[in-house]
Amino acid sequence: MFRRLWSLPRAITVAADMTAKEHLVKHLIVVAHPVENSFTLALAHTYAQELEKLGHVQQTRDLYRMGFDPLLSGAEILSGASGDAAQAQEDIRQADVLTVIYPLWWLSMPAMMKGYIDRVLARGFAYESEKGNVRGLLTGKMAVLITISGAPLPLLVASGNWNAVQVLQDTHIFRAAGFTLLEHLHLDTVSQKMAKTTADQYLARARACAQEHFPATLH
Ligand SMILES: Cc1cc2nc3c(=O)[nH]c(=O)nc-3n(C[C@H](O)[C@H](O)[C@H](O)COP(=O)(O)O)c2cc1C
Numbered sequence: 633m634f635r636r637l638w639s640l641p642r643a644i645t646v647a648a649d650m651t652a653k654e655h656l657v658k659h660l661i662v663v664a665h666p667v668e669n670s671f672t673l674a675l676a677h678t679y680a681q682e683l684e685k686l687g688h689v690q691q692t693r694d695l696y697r698m699g700f701d702p703l704l705s706g707a708e709i710l711s712g713a714s715g716d717a718a719q720a721q722e723d724i725r726q727a728d729v730l731t732v733i734y735p736l737w738w739l740s741m742p743a744m745m746k747g748y749i750d751r752v753l754a755r756g757f758a759y760e761s762e763k764g765n766v767r768g769l770l771t772g773k774m775a776v777l778i779t780i781s782g783a784p785l786p787l788l789v790a791s792g793n794w795n796a797v798q799v800l801q802d803t804h805i806f807r808a809a810g811f812t813l814l815e816h817l818h819l820d821t822v823s824q825k826m827a828k829t830t831a832d833q834y835l836a837r838a839r840a841c842a843q844e845h846f847p848a849t850l851h
Contacts, residue, residue: 655687655847655849656687656688656689656849657683657688657689657728657729657846658688658689658690658726658727658728658729659680659683659688659689659690659691659727659728659729659730659731659846660690660691660693660723660724660726660727660729660730660731661676661679661680661690661691661692661693661731661732661733662692662693662695662720662730662731662732662733662745662748663675663676663692663693663694663695663732663733663734664695664696664732664733664734664741664742664744664745664748665696665734665735665742666696666742666744668697670735671780671822671826671831671834672733672734672735672780673694674831674835675733675778675780675819675834675835675838676692676694676733676778677692678835678838678839679731679733679778679838679839679841679842680692682838682839682842682843683842683846686842686843686846686847686848686849687848687849688846688849691723691727693720693723695744695745695748696744698716700716700720700744700747700748701715701716701717701747701751702743702744702745702746702747702748702750702751703747703751704747704750704751708751708754712754712756712757713751713752713754713757717751717752717754720748720751720752721752721754721757724752724770724773727773728773728774729773729774729775729776729814729846730773730774730775730776730806730811731775731776731777731778732745732775732776732777732778732806733777733778733779734779734780735779735780735781735822736779736780736781736782736783736797739793739796739797740800740801741779741801749805753805753809756769757769758770758809758810759808759809759810766808767810768807768808768809768810768811769809769810770809770810770811771810772810773810773811773812774811774812774813774814774845775806775811775812775813775814776813776814776815776816776817776841776845777801777802777806777813777815777816777817778816778817778818778819778838778841779797779801779816779817779818779819780818780819780820780822781818781819781820781821781822782821782822782823783820783821784820784821785818785820788820798816801816802816814845815841815844815845817837817838817841819834819837822834
């Protein structure tokens with residue numbers, strides 16, 4: 633039991649009189665892929681199921697299926713988030729951990745996920761900036777990134793592209809907003825023709841990611 637307590641991420645405060653219920657971690661999973669039976673969606677389902685098996689709570693927001701509007705409007709820039717973006721901010725307020733899952737598209741993310749970030753991780757909610765200095769407002773919350781690519785990771789690393797991904801996504805978005813980034817799990821050479829054994833190994837890595845960072849609750 634004590635090993636479990638001490639292996640919790642540092643961002644979780646472990647009180648001396650902590651009860652089993654207090655181990656429970658609230659997860660918000662946000663996933664973006666237009667195809668419902670894509671490998672990206674399979675990863676999201678597997679990760680969510682594993683968290684629940686470990687005794688945690690999770691809410692999955694499947695941006696395409698829920699018809700999330702990814703366009704940041706002038707009105708929102710001037711007056712703040714509204715509608716589905718305001719609800720999405722409330723989802724983040726309620727969660728201990730935000731997990732985002734998406735494929736790399738043009739080394740970046742699908743426009744749907746980018747629009748979610750534009751509208752939801754808005755100034756005044758996720759960050760403040762003064763004279764170019766950005767201060768994250770979501771400190772105390774954790775984040776996990778799960779991405780996939782068609783290209784092999786060693787190729788992305790050798791070309792310098794992986795560094796760009798880490799700077800722009802891990803650091804410039806999630807760490808800048810104040811999240812403690814627990815892991816960026818990247819699964820490479822994903823394609824429709826991927827061998828089932830590879831797909832199964834990748835799904836197992838998603839389960840292992842959940843197990844490593846969020847030990848089972850005791851209830
Ligand atoms: C519009 C688009 C752009 C993509 N850009 C990249 C890219 O820049 N680098 C890469 O390695 N894979 C790229 N891919 C491949 C995806 O990352 C992913 O591996 C592929 O879509 C298979 O995953 P899925 O079955 O979940 O769709 C791209 C795919 C699409 C549809």
